[in-house]
Amino acid sequence: MPYNSYMDKSDDNVASLPVADDSLPSAAGASLQAADGQAERDRHFMGLALAQARQAGAIGEVPIGAVVAIGDRLVASAHNRREVDADPAAHAEFSAICAAAAQLGRWRLSDCTVYVTLEPCLMCAGLMLQARIARCVYGAPDPKAGALGTLYCVNADSRLNHRFAVESGVLAAESAELLRGFFVALRGRGAAGRGETGQGAAERGGGDG
Numbered sequence: 001m002p003y004n005s006y007m008d009k010s011d012d013n014v015a016s017l018p019v020a021d022d023s024l025p026s027a028a029g030a031s032l033q034a035a036d037g038q039a040e041r042d043r044h045f046m047g048l049a050l051a052q053a054r055q056a057g058a059i060g061e062v063p064i065g066a067v068v069a070i071g072d073r074l075v076a077s078a079h080n081r082r083e084v085d086a087d088p089a090a091h092a093e094f095s096a097i098c099a100a101a102a103q104l105g106r107w108r109l110s111d112c113t114v115y116v117t118l119e120p121c122l123m124c125a126g127l128m129l130q131a132r133i134a135r136c137v138y139g140a141p142d143p144k145a146g147a148l149g150t151l152y153c154v155n156a157d158s159r160l161n162h163r164f165a166v167e168s169g170v171l172a173a174e175s176a177e178l179l180r181g182f183f184v185a186l187r188g189r190g191a192a193g194r195g196e197t198g199q200g201a202a203e204r205g206g207g208d209g
């Protein structure tokens with residue numbers, strides 16, 4: 001199940017990521033200095049996404065957060081609200097992209113970078129295609145649902161009409177630790193015993209980034 005993969009132990013999922021197409025807006029700057037600046041910006045925005053993830057955890061949601069930025073400017077942020085909204089589409093990055101489009105007054109987000117703490121699923125990667133985003137930066141890989149390098153490479157499929165750059169592993173340890181801690185706590189409260197779809201699977205283990 002998307003979003004619940006970190007309940008499974010898996011230490012063999014170190015991201016093997018698609019290399020960004022040269023023609024795409026890319027993390028690789030013309031100079032080392034530019035690359036350093038980009039890495040610093042990536043960590044900054046991923047820190048904001050992690051803060052969103054903590055907000056999700058605080059309301060009992062799987063702790064995943066996302067922000068959308070244009071260069072140095074924060075456009076929108078959101079966190080997972082699938083349970084509280086009873087909405088299967090309320091994934092952090094999905095909501096952040098929709099909020100960014102509303103904020104900007106346009107659906108085409110070709111100047112936007114989406115930062116999300118966990119590798120996007122097929123639905124969210126699909127929305128990234130639809131929104132024509134420039135780039136996605138994510139933290140931890142998702143061995144059960146990841147569509148940007150782990151199970152699929154939706155961002156780099158030449159059959160599709162849009163491609164975008166992907167950067168993975170940014171503050172991945174922090175993201176994975178948040179998820180692991182959430183499911184350990186859930187198990188500690190005995191919630192796993194309820195056997196609910198998805199989160200009930202927490203009984204299987206603490207997960208591993």
Ligand SMILES: [Zn+2]
Binds near residue numbers: 125
């Ligand atoms: Zn998703």
